[in-house]
Every structure is written in C-alpha cells, then in structure tokens.
Amino acid sequence: MNLMVELEGKTVPLAGCQYVLWEACGCPRGVTYASPDRPDPVITEDDAWKEFFARKRERDRVQREGLRMELMTHERYSREVYPLMLKRACPHEETEAVLVDD
Ligand SMILES: [Zn+2]
Numbered sequence: 001m002n003l004m005v006e007l008e009g010k011t012v013p014l015a016g017c018q019y020v021l022w023e024a025c026g027c028p029r030g031v032t033y034a035s036p037d038r039p040d041p042v043i044t045e046d047d048a049w050k051e052f053f054a055r056k057r058e059r060d061r062v063q064r065e066g067l068r069m070e071l072m073t074h075e076r077y078s079r080e081v082y083p084l085m086l087k088r089a090c091p092h093e094e095t096e097a098v099l100v101d102d
C-alpha cells in the first residue's frame with residue numbers, strides 16, 4: 001500500500017511518518033511509526049491511539065486528561081520531539097504546581 005499524506009506543506013509517504021503522543025503539559029510521552037504495511041496496520045490517528053492504549057476505557061480517560069496525538073514526518077520528529085524525549089524531568093511541572101488544601 002502506498003499511502004501519501006500531506007504534512008508540513010509536503011506530500012510524503014505515510015510509511016516512515018510518526019505519531020507522537022503528547023502529554024497535556026506539552027511533553028512527548030511516546031512515539032510510534034505509522035505502519036500501513038503491517039498485519040495490524042497503524043494508519044489513522046485512531047490506530048495510533050489503539051497502539052498506545054489497547055482498551056477503549058483507557059483511551060477515553062487519557063483523552064479526557066488532555067493527551068493528544070500528532071502525525072509528523074520523521075524529520076520534524078528528529079528536530080523537535082526527539083530532543084524533548086531525552087529530558088528526564090518535565091519542565092512544565094513547576095509552573096503548574098498548585099497547593100490544594102481540602
Ligand atoms: Zn511537561
């Protein structure tokens with residue numbers, strides 16, 4: 001199957017593109033290749049969600065929590081996401097820390 005997608009202003013083969021799972025805060029949580037040729041293909045965003053979270057209940061929960069899925073080229077992943085994946089600590093926590101007293 002030779003599926004093409006339009007990303008970042010270019011038409012590129014879907015195979016080789018990557019689905020990035022973003023935390024609500026903006027940290028990347030995981031990544032999976034779009035794989036149209038596998039026996040259990042990852043083509044749509046829905047397929048990618050299922051790849052990370054097998055159960056619908058889990059998917060519903062994390063989507064409510066604000067996780068997002070984004071398809072991008074490997075080039076953009078390497079440039080923008082991979083460096084973030086190397087960071088061990090979330091840089092967003094500090095600003096979001098709120099003391100709850102109840
Ligand atoms: Zn973060």
